[in-house]
Amino acid sequence: MKFGILAAGKIAQKMAEAVSALPEVEKYAAASRDLQKAEAFAEKWGFEKAYGSYEEMLEDEGLELVYVASPHSFHYEHAKMCLEHGKHVLVEKPFTVNAGQAEELLRLAEEKGLLITEAIWTRYMPGRFMLDELLERGVIGEVRSLTANLGYVLTGVERLESPALAGGALLDLGIYPIHFALMAIHEEVKEVHSAAVLSPGGVDLQNSITLTFTSGKMAVLHSSMQAQTDRRGVIYGSRGYIEVININNCEEIRVFDQFYHMTDCIPVPEQINGYEYEVLSCIKAIEAGRTECPEIPHSETLRVLRLTDALRREWKLVYPCE
16 A cells, blocks of 8 residues: 655654554655655655655645544644545544544545545554453453543643644543543433643643443543643443553553452553554455445544534634634
8 A cells, every 4th residue: 555644743753663564655745834844754764755745745646545644733734634535535633633534535535436434543552352352251240430641841842832723632632531441331411520720821721521321320520731741541341440541542451359459461462563454454344345444434523523522612722823
């Protein structure tokens, strides 16, 4: 699969590292608004071509699959550009800033018969399926509630502090606890309660979210760009609980019984850096003629964005790009 990367920033470097070890991927093209930056990136990672504009790269007929690695506020614009040029698209999370933008992209991809999917890596990782299997076996009985958090000290990082770049804790960090909850509890959300601390510049610095599902199950979630949290997810059941070490990139899964005794400790498989799974899923889906990846159906991307839209409305947080 001839693979291209749109934007050559920090996250693009991680993707380049992952695909460099995948025989299924042909490192075909890299693009930046700065040609010298694109050339340096291509040389470092062994990409065949470098382009000084996104449009120029997308006009290359050989290119098949594009990873959009630009800041949040540009995901809609750049993903749409890819689709209009007939390219399959893997869009870095969050898929778009809001659900309206996502709906338009999904309609366009369907019309053109192209794959488009969100690069929310935790949906594709082996740890996710290991956790699914434990819950399906009922090792902790019936799931009744869960907690999850993700936080890093990211103050001073421009893309997170800037409303123009759709910054803030929610879209960068908060979506991981949300996805964790929705992967563990397969029900509709009935009620949402939340609180957020906003910066003087107008982005959320930290937030707390409580989801109540139709059966009465609950998820209590927290994200912060001001504090280093333990990044843990804990799923509580009628006969014990499961602890996931690092919901952002699962390192280990621990199972406890109702007497707080650890009954199992499951390591996850070694990986390149975690980004490889989403690329392999894209390739498999494209070869099968699909327009979405089964790990993150379009319906789930929309469900999360509608939830984050509702949260931001409650916090009166609107981005300039909207």
